[in-house]
Structure formats: structure tokens, C-alpha cells
Amino acid sequence: MGRFDGRVAVITGAARGIGFGTAQRFAEEGASVAIIDLDEAAASEAAARLTSSAGEVRAIGIGCDVTDAASVDAAFERIVADLGGVHILVNNAGITRDNLLFKMTEQDWDLVMNVHLKGAFLMTKAAQKHFVAQKYGKIVNLSSVSALGNRGQANYSAAKMGVQGFTRTLGIELGPFGINANAVAPGFIATEMTDATAARLGLDVEEFRRLNAENNPVKRVGFPEDIAAAVAFLCSDEASYITGQTLYVDGGAKLVS
Numbered sequence: 001m002g003r004f005d006g007r008v009a010v011i012t013g014a015a016r017g018i019g020f021g022t023a024q025r026f027a028e029e030g031a032s033v034a035i036i037d038l039d040e041a042a043a044s045e046a047a048a049r050l051t052s053s054a055g056e057v058r059a060i061g062i063g064c065d066v067t068d069a070a071s072v073d074a075a076f077e078r079i080v081a082d083l084g085g086v087h088i089l090v091n092n093a094g095i096t097r098d099n100l101l102f103k104m105t106e107q108d109w110d111l112v113m114n115v116h117l118k119g120a121f122l123m124t125k126a127a128q129k130h131f132v133a134q135k136y137g138k139i140v141n142l143s144s145v146s147a148l149g150n151r152g153q154a155n156y157s158a159a160k161m162g163v164q165g166f167t168r169t170l171g172i173e174l175g176p177f178g179i180n181a182n183a184v185a186p187g188f189i190a191t192e193m194t195d196a197t198a199a200r201l202g203l204d205v206e207e208f209r210r211l212n213a214e215n216n217p218v219k220r221v222g223f224p225e226d227i228a229a230a231v232a233f234l235c236s237d238e239a240s241y242i243t244g245q246t247l248y249v250d251g252g253a254k255l256v257s
């Protein structure tokens with residue numbers, strides 16, 4: 001018996017990185033999984049890579065831009081038609097467009113706000129129709145330690161703190177309908193997103209990871225599996241008395257910064 005047997009989990013930005021690690025965790029624990037990402041081929045290929053020690057995994061990949069309402073609605077139609085419903089939503093899709101404030105363009109501000117905030121809004125609005133009707137749903141939104149402020153990330157930091165306010169409000173509005181909404185705020189996680197930051201700073205990836213490992217009490221970087229474990233707990237029925245919270249999963253980085 002897996003914790004998510006009979007459940008359908010939808011994870012955005014899940015063709016790789018934290019999203020894929022989370023999709024893999026849900027698949028291993030019995031869920032059917034919808035992998036949403038910008039590129040349909042990458043999403044389908046990721047869905048085909050999911051494995052479970054219990055046997056075959058039911059998974060689909062859907063090309064969808066979470067900032068586009070029509071694309072989001074079409075994705076939910078396919079999920080319900082192919083997987084039979086929806087019980088869990090993880091708003092994970094994300095981008096960075098880092099720059100110091102005086103060099104940050106209006107377009108970089110809008111892009112980051114759109115993917116993290118409008119994307120989570122549209123996906124959650126589409127999901128809650130199903131969740132409210134069935135009086136059951138789990139939502140986890142990806143925030144970040146950068147919500148607390150980070151040089152070169154005025155746009156990303158504002159969006160990620162916005163995610164926390166969004167999550168608290170979902171907790172208030174949706175709790176009476178059997179729906180839990182929480183956020184996970186990762187510290188440094190080894191993915192293509194942080195590899196791209198290393199490249200932008202002109203640093204070797206391993207050196208960048210070593211420097212970031214030194215910045216937290218547990219003296220290692222995080223991996224997608226670390227975030228997947230926290231997301232899975234918050235989506236489990238054991239966590240049904242937890243809502244509107246943000247859980248920092250950062251090796252203690254927030255404690256010492």
C-alpha cells in the first residue's frame with residue numbers, strides 16, 4: 001500500500017529537477033501522475049521515465065504554459081479524461097531572470113511574476129473546482145529561501161514571498177472544503193536552475209555547489225529528493241491538520257543567513 005494509491009497528482013515544471021523528483025516520489029508511493037511542462041515532448045519523455053517498485057506507473061506528460069489560462073484549462077481536461085480525476089497539485093514551475101535592480105528589465109520582472117504567481121493562480125483555480133466538488137485536495141506551492149531577500153533577485157524574491165501569501169490565503173479559503181494548501185521553501189538544490197546560476201556567475205558547477213554547502217549547518221547541498229519528501233508529507237493524509245504553512249527545507253541555511 002502506497003500513501004497515494006488511487007490519487008492523481010499534477011506537478012508543473014516536472015520534466016526535470018525538483019518537479020521530476022517529486023513526480024517520481026508520487027509514482028513510487030502509488031499515485032497516477034501528470035507531468036506538466038512547457039515542452040510536450042520533454043514532459044512525455046519524463047512521464048515515461050517514472051518508475052515504481054510496485055509495478056507499472058500510470059503517467060502522462062502534457063505540454064502546457066502555466067501562464068496561459070486556455071493552456072491550463074486544456075491540460076486539466078486531458079488529466080481528468082486520461083487519469084480519471086485530480087487530487088494533488090504541486091505548483092513547481094519556475095524561472096529566474098536575475099539582475100541587480102538598476103539593470104533588471106520590465107520584461108524580466110513580468111516573466112518571473114507571471115510564471116510563479118499567475119501560473120500558480122491559474123493552476124490552483126482550475127484544480128479547486130475538482131477539489132471543492134469532491135471535498136478533498138492537496139496543494140503545495142514552491143517558494144524559496146530567496147523570499148527572505150537575495151541580492152540580484154528582486155523579481156524572484158518578491159514572487160516567492162508572494163507565493164507564501166497566496167498559500168496562506170488558500171489555507172483560509174479552501175480549508176472548509178477539505179483542502180490543504182502549504183508551501184515548501186527550498187534552499188540550494190542541485191538542479192539545472194542552480195547550474196545556470198553558476199554559469200552566469202562564471203563559476204564551475206562543483207565549486208558553486210561546494211560554496212553553497214558551506215553556507216548551511218548540515219554542510220551539503222540539497223537534492224530534488226529532499227524537496228520531494230517534504231512535498232509528499234504535506235500531501236499525505238498524516239498532514240491534514242497542517243495548512244497555510246511554509247516549510248523551509250534548506251539544511252538550516254535560513255538559521256544562519
Ligand code: NAP
Pocket residue numbers: 012013014015016017018019036037038039064065066067091092093094095115119142143144145185186187188189190191192193194
Ligand atoms: P528547473 O530545473 O529550472 O525546472 C523548472 C521547470 O519549469 C523547467 O522544466 C521549465 O521548463 C519549467 N517551466 C518554466 N516555465 C514554465 C511555464 N510557464 N509553464 C510550465 N513549465 C514551465 O528548476 P528547479 O530547480 O527544479 O526548481 C523548481 C522550483 O523550485 C521552482 O519554482 C524554483 O523557483 C524553486 N526553487 C528552486 C531552488 C533550487 O535551488 N533549485 C531553490 C528554491 C526554490 P523549460 O526548461 O522549458 O523552461
